[in-house]
Amino acid sequence: MKSIAFTVNGQTVNVSTYPAKPLLDVLRDDLNLTGSKECCGKGECGSCSIILEGEAVCSCLILTGQVEGKKITTIEGIGTVENMDPLQKAFAEEGAHVIKNRQWEQGKSASVIRGISAFDSECGAVLLVNVDQPVPSNSINQLIDSHQRLQGKIHLPVFQGRRGHPVLFSTELLPDLREISEECQGVKSIIRKYDTEIVHVPMTDPSVLYNFNTPADYEKGGQTCEFRK
Ligand code: FES
Numbered sequence: 763m764k765s766i767a768f769t770v771n772g773q774t775v776n777v778s779t780y781p782a783k784p785l786l787d788v789l790r791d792d793l794n795l796t797g798s799k800e801c802c803g804k805g806e807c808g809s810c811s812i813i814l815e816g817e818a819v820c821s822c823l824i825l826t827g828q829v830e831g832k833k834i835t836t837i838e839g840i841g842t843v844e845n846m847d848p849l850q851k852a853f854a855e856e857g858a859h860v861i862k863n864r865q866w867e868q869g870k871s872a873s874v875i876r877g878i879s880a881f882d883s884e885c886g887a888v889l890l891v892n893v894d895q896p897v898p899s900n901s902i903n904q905l906i907d908s909h910q911r912l913q914g915k916i917h918l919p920v921f922q923g924r925r926g927h928p929v930l931f932s933t934e935l936l937p938d939l940r941e942i943s944e945e946c947q948g949v950k951s952i953i954r955k956y957d958t959e960i961v962h963v964p965m966t967d968p969s970v971l972y973n974f975n976t977p978a979d980y981e982k983g984g985q986t987c988e989f990r991k
Contacts, residue, residue: 889931
């Protein structure tokens with residue numbers, strides 16, 4: 763065991779650990795920074811990404827001894843409403859509201875509920891897009907067009923008979939969305955509840971079915987997505 767000091771999210775920490783212990787484990791177990799996740803454990807998926815001395819790296823591949831005296835930023839240290847990260851700032855400059863879910867460890871439902879807290883019934887609809895899903899503008903425009911022409915509670919893209927994403931919810935479903943929980947499978951419970959009222963929107967772009975969970979998914983799917991054009 764050795765005492766290893768480094769800076770995390772602007773604060774110097776001193777951890778008594780084995781230099782060969784993966785940094786990801788130290789972040790999660792010793793420092794309770796659980797925003798970096800272990801998925802593949804071999805540098806392929808990026809779910810454990812951190813910024814080390816200005817470079818994005820996979821913390822599952824870094825040994826704690828390697829970061830002695832260095833600066834690290836984890837997802838917990840990326841931007842606040844008062845002091846935004848450049849990416850958050852770019853969204854805000856385009857008119858987006860940046861909302862951070864501080865209860866992220868409670869799961870995706872908590873993030874959805876936090877996000878829709880910014881909406882009121884004055885807005886026409888809620889489009890739910892996950893970070894690992896491509897968002898071709900053509901598909902989004904088709905969903906919005908469908909919502910404006912046909913009304914309906916839920917508009918869902920379909921490619922060759924298979925349901926995809928993103929899903930557009932009418933704001934009359936805001937009360938239902940506020941009640942979702944991980945135990946009831948989140949937004950899937952709303953889709954089940956209103957299944958017979960769903961408007962299916964046929965798409966020509968297969969990317970409505972894609973999830974980019976690994977760089978390989980991204981490379982494969984990106985070749986065929988219309989959003990690449
Ligand atoms: S867990 Fe580190 S890259 Fe997948």
